[in-house]
Amino acid sequence: MARTVGFFTDTTLCIGCKACEVACKEWNQLPGHAAKFLDGFDNTGQLDDQNWRHVQFHERGTSSGGVAWSMMSDVCKHCSLASCMEVCPTNAIIRTEFDTVYIQPDVCNGCRDCIAACPYHVIGFNEQTGLAQKCTFCYGRLQNNLIPACAKACPTESIKFGDLTDMRRVAAARLEHLHAQGVTQAQLYGEKEYGGLHALFLLTDKPEAYDLPSTENAVLPRRNNVRSYLGSLATAVVALVGTVIAFRERGGEG
Amino acid sequence: MPQHFVAPPQWEWYIVWYFFLGGLAGGAYLIGTLLRLMGDPRDQAVARLAFLVAFPAMVICPLLLTLDLGRPFRFWHMLVDSRSWELNFKYWSPMSVGAWALLIFGLFALLSFVEALVRGGGLHHPLAGRIAGLMGSGFGRVLMVIGALLGLFVAGYTGVLLSVSNQPIWSDTWTVGGLFLASGLSVAAATLAILARGRDDAASTERKLSRADRYFIVLELLLLVAFFVTLGALSTPLLAPRWLVLWVLVAAGTLLPLFMHRASAGSAPRSPVLAGFLVLLGGLALRIVVVFGAQM
Numbered sequence: 001m002a003r004t005v006g007f008f009t010d011t012t013l014c015i016g017c018k019a020c021e022v023a024c025k026e027w028n029q030l031p032g033h034a035a036k037f038l039d040g041f042d043n044t045g046q047l048d049d050q051n052w053r054h055v056q057f058h059e060r061g062t063s064s065g066g067v068a069w070s071m072m073s074d075v076c077k078h079c080s081l082a083s084c085m086e087v088c089p090t091n092a093i094i095r096t097e098f099d100t101v102y103i104q105p106d107v108c109n110g111c112r113d114c115i116a117a118c119p120y121h122v123i124g125f126n127e128q129t130g131l132a133q134k135c136t137f138c139y140g141r142l143q144n145n146l147i148p149a150c151a152k153a154c155p156t157e158s159i160k161f162g163d164l165t166d167m168r169r170v171a172a173a174r175l176e177h178l179h180a181q182g183v184t185q186a187q188l189y190g191e192k193e194y195g196g197l198h199a200l201f202l203l204t205d206k207p208e209a210y211d212l213p214s215t216e217n218a219v220l221p222r223r224n225n226v227r228s229y230l231g232s233l234a235t236a237v238v239a240l241v242g243t244v245i246a247f248r249e250r251g252g253e254g
Numbered sequence: 255m256p257q258h259f260v261a262p263p264q265w266e267w268y269i270v271w272y273f274f275l276g277g278l279a280g281g282a283y284l285i286g287t288l289l290r291l292m293g294d295p296r297d298q299a300v301a302r303l304a305f306l307v308a309f310p311a312m313v314i315c316p317l318l319l320t321l322d323l324g325r326p327f328r329f330w331h332m333l334v335d336s337r338s339w340e341l342n343f344k345y346w347s348p349m350s351v352g353a354w355a356l357l358i359f360g361l362f363a364l365l366s367f368v369e370a371l372v373r374g375g376g377l378h379h380p381l382a383g384r385i386a387g388l389m390g391s392g393f394g395r396v397l398m399v400i401g402a403l404l405g406l407f408v409a410g411y412t413g414v415l416l417s418v419s420n421q422p423i424w425s426d427t428w429t430v431g432g433l434f435l436a437s438g439l440s441v442a443a444a445t446l447a448i449l450a451r452g453r454d455d456a457a458s459t460e461r462k463l464s465r466a467d468r469y470f471i472v473l474e475l476l477l478l479v480a481f482f483v484t485l486g487a488l489s490t491p492l493l494a495p496r497w498l499v500l501w502v503l504v505a506a507g508t509l510l511p512l513f514m515h516r517a518s519a520g521s522a523p524r525s526p527v528l529a530g531f532l533v534l535l536g537g538l539a540l541r542i543v544v545v546f547g548a549q550m
Contacts, residue, residue, distance in 0.1 A: 116262075213256065232431035246465035
C-alpha cells in the first residue's frame with residue numbers, strides 16, 4: 001500500500017483552465033476566498049489555506065514581438081527535507097506512508113511557525129479553524145487508491161500523478177523531447193531542491209519567474225540556528241562582562 | 255542572501271509584547287542575580303525589586319503566546335505530543351526550545367519571586383518561608399545563576415526564533431537574537447531604574463544600573479549597525495517612510511539615554527525616569543519595526 005508518490009506538472013501543457021483549482025476545492029470542501037481581479041485570468045492570487053492549487057499566469061514577450069502567457073499550476077512541493085516540518089514544534093506536520101507532507105488537523109495548534117518557514121508560500125492560516133492548512137496530496141484519496149483530485153481533473157495532463165520514480169522518468173523524457181524540438185529554455189525543477197521535491201515542474205523560464213527559489217537558494221531554516229545562537233551568546237558574554245564591570249566600579253561617589 | 259517566496263506568519267501584537275516582556279523578565283532576573291551576588295547590602299532592595307518584576311513579566315509571556323495561537327487550548331501540544339503522549343523537544347526548532355525555556359525559567363522566576371515577597375514581609379506562608387530559606391542558601395545562589403542564564407536565553411532566543419525561518423530580513427541576518435537581548439537588558443535596567451526612583455536606599459544602585467545600561471545601549475547600537483550591514487540592500491522595506499517614526503523612537507530610546515547617562519558621568523542621570531521611559535519606548539519600537547516590517 002505504502003508508496004512514494006509524486007506530481008509532475010508540465011507548464012508547457014497548461015491551458016490555464018483552473019480545473020485543478022476547482023476540483024481541489026470541491027473535493028477538499030474549501031470555500032475559497034472572494035475572487036480578485038489580478039494579472040491574466042488569475043483571480044486566486046496565491047497558495048494559502050483555501051487555495052491548494054493556484055494557476056499562475058505569466059505574460060512573456062515572444063521572439064516575434066508578441067505576448068504569450070506561460071501558465072503553471074502551483075502546489076505544495078511535499079519536500080523530502082521540508083522546512084515546515086523542520087520547525088513545527090508540535091509534530092503536527094508528519095511524513096505519511098506515501099512520503100508526502102501532511103498537517104494533522106487534530107494536532108496543529110495554529111502557531112504559524114511553518115508559514116514563516118515555507119520558502120514556496122504554500123501554507124496559509126485559516127481564521128475559522130485556527131489551523132495552518134495546505135495541500136494534503138489528497139491523503140484520503142491516496143489511502144483509497146484514488147489519484148489526487150487535481151490530477152484527475154486536469155484535461156491536458158499538465159498535472160500528472162504517479163510513483164515518484166515514474167514521474168522523474170516521465171519528466172526527463174519530456175525534457176529531452178522538448179530540447180529535441182528546439183525548446184532549449186525548458187528545464188526541470190524539483191530534482192535537487194530540498195532533498196528532492198514530490199512535485200516536479202517542467203518550466204520554460206528560470207525558477208524565480210514562477211516564484212520558485214533557485215537550487216542554491218533552496219535552503220532550510222535550521223541553517224540559521226548556529227550563527228543566530230552564537231550571535232546571542234556573544235552578546236550575552238559581552239553584556240555579562242559589562243554588567244560585572246558596572247556593578248564593581250566604584251564610579252562617582254558610589 | 256537566499257531568495258524565497260514566503261507568506262507572512264501574521265505574528266503581530268501578541269508576539270511584539272511577548273518579545274518585549276520576555277526581554278524584560280530575563281534581563282531583570284539577570285540584574286537581580288548579579289546585584290544579589292556581587293552587590294553590597296545597599297543593592298539588595300533593588301535586587302528584590304528585580305525579582306518582583308521578573309516573574310510577573312514572565313508569567314504574561316505564555317499567556318500572550320497562548321492567545322496568539324489559532325487553537326489556544328492546544329498550547330500544551332508545544333510540550334507534549336498529543337498523539338504519543340511523549341514529550342516534544344526539537345533542539346533545532348527555536349519555538350520548541352523556547353517553550354521549554356519559558357517553562358523552566360518560569361519555575362526559577364517563581365522561586366525568586368516568592369523569596370522576594372518573603373524578604374519584603376509580604377508573605378508568611380510556611381512553604382514560602384522554606385523557599386526563601388532555600389534561595390538564601392548556597393544552593394539557592396546556584397539556582398539563581400542557573401535562572402539568570404535561562405533568563406538570558408529567554409531574552410535572546412526570541413530573535414533566533416525569527417531568524418530560523420525563510421522569512422526575508424529575519425532569516426538574512428544573525429544579529430536579531432543579540433539585538434533583542436541587548437535591548438531586553440537595557441529595558442530591564444531602565445524599568446528597575448524607574449521603579450527604584452524615590453527610594454532613599456537605592457541611590458548607589460541607581461548609579462550601577464545607569465552604568466550597566468550604558469553598556470547595554472552601546473551593545474545594542476553596535477548590533478543595530480551590524481543588523482543593517484549584514485542586511486545591506488535587503489533592509490530597504492524597513493526604511494520605508496511608514497517606519498520612520500518607530501526608527502526615531504529607537505534612536506531616541508538609545509542615543510538620548512546614552513547621552514543622559516554619559517552626561518551624568520558615573521552618578522545617576524538627572525532624570526532617570528525620562529531616560530528609562532525613552533529606553534522602554536525604544537525597545538518596544540525596535541520590536542514593532544522588526545516584527546511587522548519584515549511581514550509587510
